[in-house]
Amino acid sequence: MGISQHSGQTAEKLARQHLEQNGLTLVAQNWRCKRGELDLIMLEGNTLVFVEVRFRKHAAWGGALESVDMRKRGKLILAAQQYLQSEPRWSKSPCRFDVIAIEPGKQPDSPQLNWLKSAFES
Structure with missing residues (x-):
């Protein structure tokens, strides 16, 4: 399957x-x-990782990473807070937000994956 599909x-x-x-x-x-949707919630050691997955067929309107703007970040943070309230077992775990951006690679069947850890920290 080609990346465009x-x-x-x-x-x-x-x-x-x-x-x-x-x-x-x-x-x-x-x-x-x-409040929204969380694509993936993963565990790395004792850290709960909220992962936003972004896919772009082409970068005409900006790449996948750039598509996670301040508005989207706010929605993800609210959704994560709701998740933590609904799942008390994770309430004391450290948390972070990662973004995985997937864009077309040089070959049709080899997408480029860029994992940005702690994406919301300045």
Whole structure:
């Protein structure tokens, strides 16, 4: 399947596989609440990692990383707060927000994956 045929689900699957290959464990996927959706919630050691997966077929309107603007960050933070309130077992765990940006690679079947850890820290 060429990168142009990748859907959001396929992008999330690629991201999840990449994270699991790097030692993270899946806690939840596509968690939804009134405030928004969290694509992947992973565990790295004792740190809960909220992962936003972004896919762009082309960079005409900016790349995948640039698409996580301040408004989107705010929605993700609110959704994460809601998740932590609904799952008290994680309430004392350290947390961070990562972004995985997936864009077309040089070869049709080899997307470029860019994992930005602690993406919301300035």
